[in-house]
Amino acid sequence: MRKTYGRIVAVDEVSFDVHEGEIFGLIGPNGAGKTTTMECVEGLRRPDRGTISVLGLDPFRDVYQLQERIGVQLQQAHLQKRIKVWEAAHLWATLYKKPASVGDVLLEQLGLAEKRNAWFMTLSGGQQQRLFIALALINDPQVVFLDELTTGLDPQSRRTIWELVRGIRARGKTVFMTTHLMEEAERLCDLVAIIEQGRIIDIDTPQRLIDRHVPGRTVVLVTQDPLAEERFRALPHADTVSRAGDEFSILGRGDGFVTEVIQCLAEHQMRVSDFRTALPNLEDVFITLTGHSIRD
Amino acid sequence: MLRGLFQLTWLEIKIFLREPLGAIGTVVIPVVVFLVVGRAMGGRSAAAPASASAAVFLREGLPVLVAIFIALNAVLSLVTIISIYREGGILKRLRATPLRPHAILSAHVLVKLLFTAITLSLMMLAGRRLFPAGINVPYFSFAIAVLICTLAILSMGFVIASLVPTARFAQPIGAVIFYPMFALSGLFVPLEVLPRGLQIVAQMLPLTYVVSLLRGIWTGGAWTAHLGDLAALAVTGVVCVALSSRVFRWE
Numbered sequence: 314m315r316k317t318y319g320r321i322v323a324v325d326e327v328s329f330d331v332h333e334g335e336i337f338g339l340i341g342p343n344g345a346g347k348t349t350t351m352e353c354v355e356g357l358r359r360p361d362r363g364t365i366s367v368l369g370l371d372p373f374r375d376v377y378q379l380q381e382r383i384g385v386q387l388q389q390a391h392l393q394k395r396i397k398v399w400e401a402a403h404l405w406a407t408l409y410k411k412p413a414s415v416g417d418v419l420l421e422q423l424g425l426a427e428k429r430n431a432w433f434m435t436l437s438g439g440q441q442q443r444l445f446i447a448l449a450l451i452n453d454p455q456v457v458f459l460d461e462l463t464t465g466l467d468p469q470s471r472r473t474i475w476e477l478v479r480g481i482r483a484r485g486k487t488v489f490m491t492t493h494l495m496e497e498a499e500r501l502c503d504l505v506a507i508i509e510q511g512r513i514i515d516i517d518t519p520q521r522l523i524d525r526h527v528p529g530r531t532v533v534l535v536t537q538d539p540l541a542e543e544r545f546r547a548l549p550h551a552d553t554v555s556r557a558g559d560e561f562s563i564l565g566r567g568d569g570f571v572t573e574v575i576q577c578l579a580e581h582q583m584r585v586s587d588f589r590t591a592l593p594n595l596e597d598v599f600i601t602l603t604g605h606s607i608r609d
Numbered sequence: 610m611l612r613g614l615f616q617l618t619w620l621e622i623k624i625f626l627r628e629p630l631g632a633i634g635t636v637v638i639p640v641v642v643f644l645v646v647g648r649a650m651g652g653r654s655a656a657a658p659a660s661a662s663a664a665v666f667l668r669e670g671l672p673v674l675v676a677i678f679i680a681l682n683a684v685l686s687l688v689t690i691i692s693i694y695r696e697g698g699i700l701k702r703l704r705a706t707p708l709r710p711h712a713i714l715s716a717h718v719l720v721k722l723l724f725t726a727i728t729l730s731l732m733m734l735a736g737r738r739l740f741p742a743g744i745n746v747p748y749f750s751f752a753i754a755v756l757i758c759t760l761a762i763l764s765m766g767f768v769i770a771s772l773v774p775t776a777r778f779a780q781p782i783g784a785v786i787f788y789p790m791f792a793l794s795g796l797f798v799p800l801e802v803l804p805r806g807l808q809i810v811a812q813m814l815p816l817t818y819v820v821s822l823l824r825g826i827w828t829g830g831a832w833t834a835h836l837g838d839l840a841a842l843a844v845t846g847v848v849c850v851a852l853s854s855r856v857f858r859w860e
Contacts (some may be wrong), residue, residue: 349804355705357701357704357705370709370758375708379642380707385705387701387702387705389704390698390699390701390702391697391698391699392699392702393620393624393694394624394697395627395628396624400623404613404616404620405706407612407613407616408613408707408708409706409707409708433626460738490678
């Protein structure tokens with residue numbers, strides 16, 4: 314699909330498949346076209362070109378049919394300041410022709426039971442997002458859309474929300490999410506599409522993306538052995554060895570590289586006071602692919 | 610989907626009543642001001658009307674002025690609410706549910722009509738008991754006329770709500786558009802004494818027909834005498850609704 318706003322091309326030649334029961338993540342910096350893409354798939358915007366099919370429906374043409382079967386959480390959306398939590402849940406239940414008890418059960422499951430009578434404006438960011446998740450789940454949707462779900466939340470609320478999203482998948486639902494947090498994508502997503510300036514630059518599982526684009530592994534260790542540097546440099550799969558005092562960082566390639574380092578330590582009976590491996594992550598993939606950090 | 614509309618309307622009523630100045634600002638203050646001012650002016654005009662035209666204004670003009678003023682305030686507050694809801698992404702969130710767009714807006718219209726009706730009814734009741742004007746007002750017809758006029762003003766409100774960039778500008782822009790119309794509506798100055806140019810301008814303004822209709826019906830005029838006003842207001846409503854449905858922005 315392609316979508317433009319005036320002269321600005323927001324999304325260009327974006328194409329992907331999301332499979333049933335998986336968590337699909339669209340990741341990229343702010344302004345990359347994540348929300349535009351998602352809102353086209355939700356039927357809230359009409360793409361200029363291209364075809365989209367969700368559960369066999371055309372999202373824009375069949376938007377009302379589709380709405381019965383999907384749940385959405387929108388970025389930067391709010392509810393009425395003075396609406397009470399239970400009122401929102403019951404309104405949503407009515408709109409989707411479900412009994413009000415469905416809303417109560419979800420509030421309970423999302424830990425909002427004691428906030429039932431609170432006004433929306435008095436909820437914390439994490440509570441607001443949990444309410445939006447509850448509302449998105451009220452019609453027992455087959456596909457759930459989550460747009461920048463944890464942006465602006467503290468680390469603890471973020472972890473709680475991640476558990477909830479895994480719970481959505483565990484119920485057999487498909488999740489389509491966007492995020493600019495690489496850690497979030499890595500921990501949650503089964504499949505990740507990296508989007509930059511309106512184009513998808515790669516799609517794969519997080520692990521395969523890392524293996525393909527940043528095959529390097531780094532071992533960091535602390536030793537006072539005088540011959541350490543020399544021995545590390547001799548390792549067949551080590552690319553660079555850097556040293557800061559007694560701390561060595563060895564960058565190498567391949568699955569066997571870490572084993573190689575451990576064998577070297579054992580063979581020479583070197584005393585090591587610290588040993589850790591730093592694995593590359595999606596952030597490194599993004600930098601490799603685009604030449605800049607996602608926060609730039 | 611009617612259940613959804615009713616439930617949303619009921620919710621919006623509750624939410625409105627929770628606003629710091631919700632019910633007090635729209636119902637209590639206007640009624641109290643009316644009672645206080647009415648007592649002061651009513652006493653004087655009964656004793657010695659300053660002039661014939663002042664007496665006519667008190668009997669015919671003032672009720673119309675009050676009715677329009679209440680309706681206008683309702684519309685301005687609607688414009689503000691719509692722009693706050695748009696700015697906060699509330700409209701967008703509601704639209705991503707099975708609620709049809711017109712139901713979301715209708716809920717707000719119903720809330721405003723309800724509070725307009727309550728305020729005006731209270732004034733009517735208080736007026737009849739405390740300051741009997743000595744004329745027979747066709748309450749039912751007048752209520753219908755107020756409803757028609759409010760809907761016409763509301764349709765203009767929707768055009769304004771479509772155009773205001775942010776909530777902060779909603780009230781001032783609405784006021785700048787409506788209040789000058791007020792001045793030329795024939796309520797304060799008879800249209801005949803205006804210069805020719807201003808007369809033509811006045812005839813283009815919907816509020817002129819609102820004043821004409823309300824004053825006519827209040828003083829016992831027949832509906833058939835106001836077919837022109839009704840037609841003008843109908844055209845206003847149709848044009849404004851069509852226009853706003855084209856230019857209305859949800860986010």
